[in-house]
Amino acid sequence: MESPFEVLRLDSDADDAEIEQAYRERVKEAHPDQGGSVAEFQAVRTAYERIKAGYRPDEPITEGDSASDRTPSPGSAENSAQDRGRARDRDQTRNRDQTRNRARDPKVSSEVTYLNYDVLTDFGWETDDEDLLRKAAAEDLDEVDYGQFEVQPGQSLLEAAEDHDHAWPFACRGGACANCAVMLLDGELSMPASHVLPSELMERGIRLSCNGMPVTAELTVLYNIKHMPELEDLLLPPDPFENAYSD
Numbered sequence: 001m002e003s004p005f006e007v008l009r010l011d012s013d014a015d016d017a018e019i020e021q022a023y024r025e026r027v028k029e030a031h032p033d034q035g036g037s038v039a040e041f042q043a044v045r046t047a048y049e050r051i052k053a054g055y056r057p058d059e060p061i062t063e064g065d066s067a068s069d070r071t072p073s074p075g076s077a078e079n080s081a082q083d084r085g086r087a088r089d090r091d092q093t094r095n096r097d098q099t100r101n102r103a104r105d106p107k108v109s110s111e112v113t114y115l116n117y118d119v120l121t122d123f124g125w126e127t128d129d130e131d132l133l134r135k136a137a138a139e140d141l142d143e144v145d146y147g148q149f150e151v152q153p154g155q156s157l158l159e160a161a162e163d164h165d166h167a168w169p170f171a172c173r174g175g176a177c178a179n180c181a182v183m184l185l186d187g188e189l190s191m192p193a194s195h196v197l198p199s200e201l202m203e204r205g206i207r208l209s210c211n212g213m214p215v216t217a218e219l220t221v222l223y224n225i226k227h228m229p230e231l232e233d234l235l236l237p238p239d240p241f242e243n244a245y246s247d
């Protein structure tokens with residue numbers, strides 16, 4: 001069984017920058033749209049989450065978990081209260097991540113949590129703020145700006161949003177613009193091979209909602225990110241398309 005470091009093809013003394021770099025490369029290789037599979041993709045994500053949660057290269061690997069399903073031997077350092085606490089935290093993180101990142105059953109809906117990018121502007125929040133969702137949940141935001149809905153099997157994220165009466169932006173509905181772009185905060189959305197997003201934006205978790213379908217059972221996205229300056233050149237005027245779809 002591979003350790004989290006082996007899954008990410010990392011040396012055991014890799015620093016944070018090397019871990020991030022390796023994760024980005026492995027996620028690309030393992031993505032179902034890039035020749036990988038859902039199982040491989042989940043394994044890469046789990047390995048990364050385990051390392052970020054404090055996995056140490058000298059920890060034993062046991063069946064059922066690449067990093068933390070193990071029983072401390074009598075007298076080992078992990079028998080200290082501090083290490084037991086760390087192990088408990090790691091297990092809680094692992095259980096949470098396994099639930100959140102579990103592969104979506106194609107016959108079962110996925111749950112999406114969404115946040116409007118405009119809210120970040122209003123509150124002065126940043127997209128890379130790890131507390132973004134906690135902050136959003138603490139505010140009394142309108143349902144237009146923050147909430148959850150289900151994506152049914154076979155639906156794109158945009159179709160599901162519209163089914164729940166949300167007017168998310170779009171133009172072509174065919175992968176040719178960035179009007180419908182969302183930023184992944186958690187989970188993964190599949191993407192067809194043909195789309196306009198350059199690899200730098202894909203690496204930052206930007207995807208298209210009009211043809212992206214959830215790969216994970218849960219998904220958290222920032223929508224309405226077409227106002228981000230880096231997407232400006234990829235936008236199309238929405239009017240002709242909106243008129244065409246309203247005919």
Ligand code: FES
Pocket residue numbers: 169170171172173174175176177178179180181208209210211
């Ligand atoms: S609306 Fe144009 S790519 Fe989604």
